[in-house]
Amino acid sequence: MTMNAVSFIYQYVVGGIIFVVMMLLVLRSGELSTKTSEGRRYLVLLIGGFLLYLGLHGLSVLVFPFL
Amino acid sequence: MLAQAYGQPIDHAVLVIYLVIMVGFGATFARYTRSTRDFFFSGQRFSWWLISVSFVATLVGSYSFMKYAEAGYRYGLSSTMSYTNDWFSMPLFLFGWLPIIYFMRIASVPEYFERRFGRDARVAGTVLILLYMIGYIGFNFYTLGKALEPLFPIEALQSVEHLNLMAIVVVIAVICAIYVAAGGQTSVIMTDLLQGFILLIAGFVLFGLGLSYLGGFGEFWIHLPFEHAFGMAEFNRPEKFSAVGVFWQDGVANSIAFYFMNQGVLMRFLSAKSPREGRKAAIIIVLVLMPLTAIAVSNAGWVGSAIRGKSPEALPGLDDPAKINQVFVMVAELLCRPGVFGLVLAALVAALMSTVDTLINAVATVLVNDIYRPFIRTGKDDRHYLRAARVFSIGATLVGVLLVPMFLGFDSMYAAHAAFTAAITPPMITVILLAVAWKRFNRVSALATLVLGTGAMVLSFAVPEIITPFAHGVPMDEAAAFYKKYKYMRACYGMVTCMGIGVLATFLTWRLRAAAETVDGLTIWTLAAGRRRFKGGEPKRTTGEKIRLKLTASDDVTDPVVLIHPTDLARLSAGPGDLMYLADRRWWLGGLRSLHIKAGESTDALEPGTAVLCPAKIDEGRLRVGEDVVVEMII
Numbered sequence: 001m002t003m004n005a006v007s008f009i010y011q012y013v014v015g016g017i018i019f020v021v022m023m024l025l026v027l028r029s030g031e032l033s034t035k036t037s038e039g040r041r042y043l044v045l046l047i048g049g050f051l052l053y054l055g056l057h058g059l060s061v062l063v064f065p066f067l
Numbered sequence: 068m069l070a071q072a073y074g075q076p077i078d079h080a081v082l083v084i085y086l087v088i089m090v091g092f093g094a095t096f097a098r099y100t101r102s103t104r105d106f107f108f109s110g111q112r113f114s115w116w117l118i119s120v121s122f123v124a125t126l127v128g129s130y131s132f133m134k135y136a137e138a139g140y141r142y143g144l145s146s147t148m149s150y151t152n153d154w155f156s157m158p159l160f161l162f163g164w165l166p167i168i169y170f171m172r173i174a175s176v177p178e179y180f181e182r183r184f185g186r187d188a189r190v191a192g193t194v195l196i197l198l199y200m201i202g203y204i205g206f207n208f209y210t211l212g213k214a215l216e217p218l219f220p221i222e223a224l225q226s227v228e229h230l231n232l233m234a235i236v237v238v239i240a241v242i243c244a245i246y247v248a249a250g251g252q253t254s255v256i257m258t259d260l261l262q263g264f265i266l267l268i269a270g271f272v273l274f275g276l277g278l279s280y281l282g283g284f285g286e287f288w289i290h291l292p293f294e295h296a297f298g299m300a301e302f303n304r305p306e307k308f309s310a311v312g313v314f315w316q317d318g319v320a321n322s323i324a325f326y327f328m329n330q331g332v333l334m335r336f337l338s339a340k341s342p343r344e345g346r347k348a349a350i351i352i353v354l355v356l357m358p359l360t361a362i363a364v365s366n367a368g369w370v371g372s373a374i375r376g377k378s379p380e381a382l383p384g385l386d387d388p389a390k391i392n393q394v395f396v397m398v399a400e401l402l403c404r405p406g407v408f409g410l411v412l413a414a415l416v417a418a419l420m421s422t423v424d425t426l427i428n429a430v431a432t433v434l435v436n437d438i439y440r441p442f443i444r445t446g447k448d449d450r451h452y453l454r455a456a457r458v459f460s461i462g463a464t465l466v467g468v469l470l471v472p473m474f475l476g477f478d479s480m481y482a483a484h485a486a487f488t489a490a491i492t493p494p495m496i497t498v499i500l501l502a503v504a505w506k507r508f509n510r511v512s513a514l515a516t517l518v519l520g521t522g523a524m525v526l527s528f529a530v531p532e533i534i535t536p537f538a539h540g541v542p543m544d545e546a547a548a549f550y551k552k553y554k555y556m557r558a559c560y561g562m563v564t565c566m567g568i569g570v571l572a573t574f575l576t577w578r579l580r581a582a583a584e585t586v587d588g589l590t591i592w593t594l595a596a597g598r599r600r601f602k603g604g605e606p607k608r609t610t611g612e613k614i615r616l617k618l619t620a621s622d623d624v625t626d627p628v629v630l631i632h633p634t635d636l637a638r639l640s641a642g643p644g645d646l647m648y649l650a651d652r653r654w655w656l657g658g659l660r661s662l663h664i665k666a667g668e669s670t671d672a673l674e675p676g677t678a679v680l681c682p683a684k685i686d687e688g689r690l691r692v693g694e695d696v697v698v699e700m701i702i
Contacts, residue, residue: 002297002301003301003302003303003304004145004297004299004300004301004302004310006301006302007299007300007301007302007310007311007314008299010302010310010311010314011152011299011310011314011318014314015152015154015155015314015318016155018155018156018319019154019155019158022155022156022157022158022159023158025158025159025163025504025591026158026159026161026162026163026591029162029163029591029592029594031162031163031166031591031594032158032162033608036608036609038610042161042162042346045350046157046158046161049154049157049350049353049354050154050155052354053151053152053154056151056298056358057151057298057299059298060144060297060298060299061297061298061299064296064298065293065296065297067288
């Protein structure tokens with residue numbers, strides 16, 4: 001495993017913990033409500049945004065350099 | 068000796084024309100500024116796309132093209148890391164901080180501190196933020212002069228050291244001061260919108276020309292050094308550009324500071340027509356525009372690296388390691404025809420100006436709202452404060468220019484500023500985060516975090532070894548000056564230490580229950596109260612359709628309300644007392660001609676398909692009688 005891959009794993013584990021804590025705050029406070037369609041859309045968007053960056057960085061570290 | 072001049076006369080002509088257009092463009096929007104609300108927040112009326120694109124120009128600051136192109140040349144694609152690690156804190160920004168400042172009509176972080184913790188916290192916050200921002204204006208002017216001096220070596224000014232640089236700074240400062248003082252936030256947003264487009268277009272034109280020069284993307288990829296093809300740097304090496312360092316310094320501390328604390332950024336989001344629109348803008352910025360911007364500002368370095376890989380004799384200027392920081396200009400000049408290079412230079416100037424203009428406007432906001440209005444001249448009318456804001460804009464520009472010689476003359480000033488900003492950022496953002504997320508976080512724990520946290524940061528400059536347990540194996544550069552030791556990992560130390568102080572102080576003062584007025588609407592748990600206060604009634608969480616209605620003026624409407632037929636109100640899911648937003652039907656105005664107004668009592672006597680207002684309100688929103696307006700319910 002390259003040191004670049006370690007960077008990727010670290011960023012998304014530690015960054016992921018920060019992200020999850022913030023998501024729990026907005027969900028438990030009711031500011032992001034899953035009871036409305038708009039709230040569910042935002043929930044998908046927030047998690048999707050996280051996964052999008054995770055995917056892009058993963059590809060840029062684990063796949064693209066070896067093409 | 069006269070330095071080497073980059074570009075042809077036609078390039079310089081393109082740049083001069085660009086500057087003239089900017090002044091005219093910015094000054095045009097002065098007529099939209101009639102109150103301090105317009106001057107600071109553009110009347111809170113803009114659409115998400117206008118905020119998003121203008122934000123790109125604010126984000127790309129002085130030296131961005133130079134700095135990230137240099138990083139791209141030295142480290143490859145990992146130069147994009149700083150622009151692609153902002154998502155982690157977005158949930159709290161979008162659903163906590165943004166609605167709090169919007170609904171509570173909070174004009175600045177110090178104002179938030181006063182309402183949440185009392186006047187002493189406001190004073191501490193004002194001092195720290197003003198020092199940070201005014202110093203930052205001076206620093207931006209300094210980097211602006213440094214970036215442009217090699218492009219405009221004026222022979223007549225070479226006899227006195229730095230005179231050439233100061234002349235460039237003064238010209239740009241005068242241009243910024245004219246349109247910021249005249250049009251405030253509206254002019255800033257509109258000029259930044261134009262500059263944002265120019266930045267992105269110029270960046271991608273340069274990338275296209277680079278790929279064409281190399282013979283296509285395949286050739287570019289083949290000649291890019293293998294270690295430059297990774298999108299993230301190595302974990303903890305080298306000290307100057309390690310992934311863990313960039314993550315903590317940029318992805319955590321700087322990102323949170325940028326979105327939660329930077330006055331210019333707050334004001335940009337407060338200019339949105341609603342928090343929902345601000346949210347859309349933020350999502351587009353972080354998910355779409357930031358990655359694009361990362362490519363736009365970095366690619367000259369990648370292309371330069373690939374060109375050198377293919378033809379080592381190309382770009383001979385890069386043989387000198389001291390000139391690698393000019394890789395952007397060298398690559399641009401190699402790839403661009405005369406005239407096109409002028410456009411690239413315009414993008415460089417756009418990047419410089421658009422950050423400074425936002426800062427100038429932000430400093431004027433803090434000076435008026437946090438010092439002048441509450442402490443010096445209370446109870447004056449709005450026109451008085453608007454005049455004061457204009458004077459403060461010019462004053463902030465002047466002070467910024469006066470700081471440039473200090474940055475030039477003493478390297479330690481640069482060091483002091485860097486060290487100072489590094490020291491105040493973690494305590495400030497920790498206080499904001501805990502204040503928003505935790506009702507129990509009180510005045511004592513906030514002051515403890517500000518004072519002890521700043522002390523802990525100062526201590527880390529005196530004894531950098533205390534950062535070692537937080538350094539994740541990043542080596543300390545023993546030979547570096549004190550402020551450069553662990554300059555990235557200091558953020559990790561600062562965040563953990565300040566968070567620890569804040570939490571501990573809160574537990575130690577657990578019995579101090581906050582009064583309702585210090586938390587209502589000011590934490591994520593009490594935002595409903597903020598919405599009620601904003602609307603002046605019970606808020607609605609549902610949204611209806613956006614509909615078009617014909618605008619009609621009537622002198623019979625005496626209250627500041629819009630009258631709409633019950634059928635149309637039903638389509639809008641609105642009722643009397645709800646806050647409505649009326650905008651010119653031309654979407655591309657982005658809300659420039661628009662108005663927030665409450666819905667009045669509705670009767671069947673009204674004509675369906677019309678919106679009836681008094682002439683004064685129509686004039687306030689610069690709407691056109693007899694034309695359609697797009698209407699929606701905000702809250």
